[in-house]
Amino acid sequence: MKLARKITSTLTETWLGLGLLLGFFLILALYLTGFPQFMSLDTYKLSEIEEGASKEEFALTPPSTGGETEFQEEEPKKTEEIVPMKPICDFSDWRYDGCEMQGDGRALGQENNSIVYFIPPPSQIETAEAQEWMVRSQSRKIVGIREVIVKSINSSSPPAPECTIRKNVPALVFATNGLTFNFWHAFSDVLVPLFTTSRAYDGEIQFLITDYQDWFVEKFDKIFKALTNYEIINFDTDREVRCFDHIIVGLRGHKEFGIDPVRAPRNYDIFQFRMFVRDSFSLPLWLDIPYKVNDSPDKKPRMMIILRGRSRKFENADEIIAAAERVGFEVIPGKPETENVTEFAKKVDSCDVLLGAHGAGLTNMVFLRTNAVFLQVEPFGNMKWACDLFLNEPAAEMRLRVLGYNVTAEETNLYEKYGKDSPVIKDPLQLEKWGNASLVYWQEQTLRLNITRFTPVLQQALQLVEEQS
Known part of the structure; x- marks a missing residue:
């Protein structure tokens, strides 16, 4: 009996051990076959990282069981963002129209209206709007200037002409006609805005001139050569297709005979323009007036008097010259329209004072030295606003000392x-309302200065000059 119980106990323990052993091997086999439900989260993370997946990627991608689970989300499809093309032309400024394009620009001269094409980049050409502008390419919105056509095309437009010449510098398109026969307008409408628009390129820019005036380019040849290192193109007669990565159409003119440094590249101002002009004409860049550097202490300071030939001329010019000489000046009569600009610039540079009645001849102030005296005679009528806006304010910004004389x-x-x-004498403002002021005060008027009344102003000019000695 004892033997039977021993045998039974032994068999029971043997089968139990065998069962446990078989169960262990079954569990091990299932584990090694890789069933996910037997893998721990840590083990899964480790395996994913070892295969190159980041922890961040894992956080967005739950373990897969071979089919979709409630944790899986379809990855959103990425759509290419289309950046709207910025307008290349802006007509909002009260003074000038302007266009500027970066990329594929092509300039083609024509007999009637020269054309500038702009081809948008491939990413925008499908969605770009085909547009066309007629641009007055000077700094003043006036009638009579030859316009330039600017065309922005798209994939549906007729193709632009193929390039025949390509330049790796910007191009500037502008006009030289208009009111530029007047010396003041030549500077205010073209030369000052041309400086503002192109000077920052340090000569690495090419000029394409529409409404081309040979006399204008020749007259101001020194200024043009100081602003561009390249051939100047007569855009109206040119038959090449000139291609540039950057084209500017129109001149940026901020105000009458002036520059707004806030809007100008490198914060240029009209003083820097005057110094640039002096340098262009090879005038010394001294920042004082000639009297201070005279070789002889007995040498008199010099005054140039601008002698107009028609309206607003001095009828008693000889008396004015004699009065200035009595005060202590050496007087140089000036008739700028009769002389070469370069030679006249040298004469102005040698003077301490520039005197004249309101008019274009006083634009020669650009050739004066810093702290020289600018003396403007203000004609009769409501002329103060014009004297200040067109000449006195620019002169002060050029660092000249400004004096005025108001004609009675x-x-x-x-x-x-x-x-x-x-009413012409008693009520000039009323005459302006009638619309006759320009004809009378600007065109018909001549001046005979009261020498007794004018002499103290001459003495004040001399005092300002001597303060620099």
Whole structure:
């Protein structure tokens, strides 16, 4: 009996051990076959990282069981962002129209209207709007300037002409006609805005000139050569297709005979323009007036008097010159329209004072040295606003010292021509309302200065000059 119980106990323990052993091997086999439900999260993370997946990627991608689970999300499809093309032309400024394009620009001269094409980049050409502008390419929106056509094309437009010449510098398209026969307008409408628009390129820019005036380019040849290192193209007669990565159409003119440094590249101002002009004409860049550097202490300071030939001329110019000489000046009569610009610039540079009645001849102030005196005679009528806006304010910004003399009714020929009781004499503002002021005060008027009244102003000019000695 004892033997039977021993045998039974032994068999029971043997089968139990065998069962446990078989169970262990079964579990091990299932584990090694890789069933995911037997893998721990840590083991899964480790295996994924070892295969090159980041922890961040794992966080967005739950373990897969060979089919979709409630944790899986379809990855959103990426759509290419289309950046709208910026407008290449802006007509919002009160003074000028302008276009600027970066990329594939092509310039083609034509007899009637020269054309500038702009081809948008491949990423935008499908969605770009085909547009066309007529651009007055000067700094003043006036009638009579030859316009330039600017065309921005798209994939549906007729193709632009193929390039025949390519330049790796920017191009600037502008006009030289308009009111530029007037010396003041030549500077205010073209030369100052041209400096503002192109100077920052340090000569690495090519000019394409529409409404090309040979005399203008020749007259201001020194300024053009100081602004561009390249051939100047007559855009109206040119038959090449000139291609550039950067084209500017129009000149950036901020104000009358001036520059707004806030809007200008490198914060250029009109003082820097004057120094640039002096350098272009090979005038010394001293920042003082000639009197201070005279070789002889007995040498008199010099005054140039601009002598106009028609309207607003001095009828008693000889008396004015004699009065200036009595005060202590050496006087140089100046008739800029009769002389070469380069030679006249040298004469102005040698003077301490520039005197004249309001007019284009006073634009020669650009050739004066810093702290020289600018003395403007203000004609009769409501002329102060014009004297200040067009000449006095620019002169002050050029670092010249400004004086003025206001003509009375008795010092103008209009007093005798119309009579002291005429609205021309008694109410100039009323005449402006009637629309006749320009003809009368600007075109008909000549001046006979009261020498007794004018002499103290000459003395004040001399005092300002001597303060620099």
